[in-house]
Amino acid sequence: MRSLIDIQDLSVAELDELFATAADIAEHPARYAEAAKGKKLATLFFEPSTRTRLSFEAAMLELGGSVIGFSDADSSSAVKGESVGDTARVISAYADIMAMRHPREGAALVAATRATVPVINAGDGGHAHPTQTLTDLFTILREHKRIEGLTVGFCGDLKYGRTVHSLISALSRYAGVKVVLISPAELSLPGYIKGGVLLEAGMDFSETTDLEAAIPALDVLYMTRIQRERFPDPDEYERLKDSYVLTPEKLVAAKPTLSILHPLPRVNEISVRVDADPRAKYFSQVENGKYVRMALILSLLASAADKTPLTAPGEEMPTMACHNPVCITRCEQELLPRFRVTNRELQIIRCVFCEKRAEERR
Ligand code: CP
Numbered sequence: 487m488r489s490l491i492d493i494q495d496l497s498v499a500e501l502d503e504l505f506a507t508a509a510d511i512a513e514h515p516a517r518y519a520e521a522a523k524g525k526k527l528a529t530l531f532f533e534p535s536t537r538t539r540l541s542f543e544a545a546m547l548e549l550g551g552s553v554i555g556f557s558d559a560d561s562s563s564a565v566k567g568e569s570v571g572d573t574a575r576v577i578s579a580y581a582d583i584m585a586m587r588h589p590r591e592g593a594a595l596v597a598a599t600r601a602t603v604p605v606i607n608a609g610d611g612g613h614a615h616p617t618q619t620l621t622d623l624f625t626i627l628r629e630h631k632r633i634e635g636l637t638v639g640f641c642g643d644l645k646y647g648r649t650v651h652s653l654i655s656a657l658s659r660y661a662g663v664k665v666v667l668i669s670p671a672e673l674s675l676p677g678y679i680k681g682g683v684l685l686e687a688g689m690d691f692s693e694t695t696d697l698e699a700a701i702p703a704l705d706v707l708y709m710t711r712i713q714r715e716r717f718p719d720p721d722e723y724e725r726l727k728d729s730y731v732l733t734p735e736k737l738v739a740a741k742p743t744l745s746i747l748h749p750l751p752r753v754n755e756i757s758v759r760v761d762a763d764p765r766a767k768y769f770s771q772v773e774n775g776k777y778v779r780m781a782l783i784l785s786l787l788a789s790a791a792d793k794t795p796l797t798a799p800g801e802e803m804p805t806m807a808c809h810n811p812v813c814i815t816r817c818e819q820e821l822l823p824r825f826r827v828t829n830r831e832l833q834i835i836r837c838v839f840c841e842k843r844a845e846e847r848r
Contacts, residue, residue: 488789489598489605489796490782493616493656500785501656505624507781508774515548521784522551528581529555530573531608532564532588537750537772538608538617542585545779554581569819571600578602583786585617592814592839595798596821602793604786611812612646612716613840618749619652620782621775625767626706628774629745635662639700641730642710642755645673646717649749650710654679658687665691666700670729672722673712678841682828697730702739707732709748709755709768733757740765747771800826800838807847808837815839 490496496504511518527546531539535557543553556562564573570588574597577584584601586594587608594607609615626633638657640650644667654675657663665684667675674680674693684691694700701707709732717723731754732746748756748768760766803825808815815823815837824838835844 487602487604487792487794488786489601490616490786491595491598491605491607491796492614493619493652495616498659501620501623504620504778504781504785505627507784508624508777509628511780512774512777518549518780518784520550522546522549522787525549525551525583525787526581527551527553527555527783528577528584529553529557529608530562530577530584530586531555531557532559532562532586532593533609535587535608537775538585538587538615541772541776542606542608542779542783545776545783548776549780549783551783570596570814571818571821573597574601574605582790583783588814589812590814590817591810591812591842592837595796595839596814596818598796599798600795602795604790605796606782606786609648610814611840612648612713614652615648615749616652617775617779617782618649619656620778621771622649622653622708622747622749623656624778625747625771625774626745628770629767630705630743633657633660633663636705637664637666637703638706638708639666639668639704640708640710641668641697641700641732643673643712644669644675644710646713647710650708651676651679653708655683658683658689663689665689666704667691667693668695668697668700668730669693670695670726672726673729677843678828678836681834682836682841686829697732698736698739701736701744702741704744705741706745706747707740709746709752711751711753711755728754730755731757732760734759734763737763737765798824798838800824803835803844805847806835806844808840808842808844810837810840810842813837813840813842
């Protein structure tokens with residue numbers, strides 16, 4: 487049985503296959519109208535969502551399947567203290583596949599270690615959002631016919647923006663991709679992406695705070711929202727919230743072939759006046775998300791006969807601890823923390839659930 491917890495769970499060949507299926511679905515939807523007949527998708531959303539939940543639900547319905555689930559943690563037994571692991575085990579008795587969004591980093595991985603049906607990570611805290619990455623890559627492919635060799639700018643909240651983390655991780659596997667990181671210093675990329683992905687993969691990347699100066703070199707501009715809900719300090723959010731606002735005036739020197747993407751929702755970071763620009767692709771990105779999720783559901787259902795839950799990666803290290811306050815290991819009943827060495831030379835050890843750097847137990 488396969489689950490999708492991290493975008494690296496899929497090889498480039500598997501990504502190509504998913505995108506080919508998604509393109510075929512977009513062209514011939516009727517051919518897929520009964521492809522998941524008799525199957526149920528459970529959507530377990532412990533955090534708000536419009537696009538991810540509803541695109542998963544639309545995807546399953548358009549495949550002829552049905553949908554159960556909840557869109558609010560307060561209407562689930564999580565409020566009574568039920569663990570993520572038990573929830574996943576229980577839902578496995580009701581559904582053939584599940585998509586989970588949770589505010590705790592690593593929650594979907596925990597779910598996959600207990601579920602007997604495929605689990606899809608629909609966003610875990612500020613950590614990862616692999617199905618948004620499928621959406622993003624599919625959109626880039628449709629617009630540019632390639633991913634290799636593109637220059638991709640990421641602008642806004644690179645610290646808490648989980649879609650940025652997953653997309654950079656995916657791009658690291660395509661030759662010649664250049665990354666331009668545009669953010670205030672306070673919202674720069676976390677170490678597990680900068681050190682663990684960009685530097686490890688030897689990617690060509692640069693950092694700036696100046697959006698306008700960066701724009702002319704870009705093939706793709708990936709704008710992001712400042713993630714208010716992840717800030718421990720509301721005053722810091724107020725100070726940073728309008729760091730970048732993309733307007734038509736700032737696009738004057740942009741390439742005519744630029745694609746402007748945004749995972750949405752936007753708050754104020756792209757003026758609505760940009761929507762009429764043919765380079766604004768964020769609404770076609772939304773539609774592409776449904777097709778790739780249809781392809782993903784079909785692919786994971788094909789692996790579902792084997793009911794073996796995922797084995798958590800890494801190993802127990804009794805002397806190490808994860809101090810990330812939003813890691814799932816900080817609250818999940820009897821979950822033993824696990825770690826892996828990600829760089830032997832520099833002695834970097836990371837929690838396998840949230841990927842934050844582990845520290846010696848205090
Ligand atoms: N892009 C995205 O994840 O949107 P939602 O939060 O609305 O699902």
